[in-house]
Amino acid sequence: MHELSITTSMLDIVKEHMTRHGAEKLRSLKIKVGEMAAVEPQSLLFCFEACTKDTPLEGAVLDIEVIPLTGRCRECGTEMRIDGYSAQCPKCRSVSVEHLSGHELAIVSMEVE
């Protein structure tokens, strides 16, 4: 499962951070996930709970921020919100649109003690 490998590598980063700071408990973890990252927040939450159970990370709150897919027209520079997979510039109708956000998959912050 896609979400499981993401969770595992995310938790590796968290554990490394905790070791470096001598922390024993994870209170919360905030991550951002782009719409295009093909990640289901629900299954991510499920994997997170499953992976942290019976570890020092158990009970931590996972906060998932979903980043909407946005783009910019390569012809006229108009920025837009993209719904679905194909994008068209609302101004000049060009389909040459580059993605600005929506592919993120990263840890924003974590709270340890």
Ligand SMILES: [Zn+2]
């Ligand atoms: Zn345009």
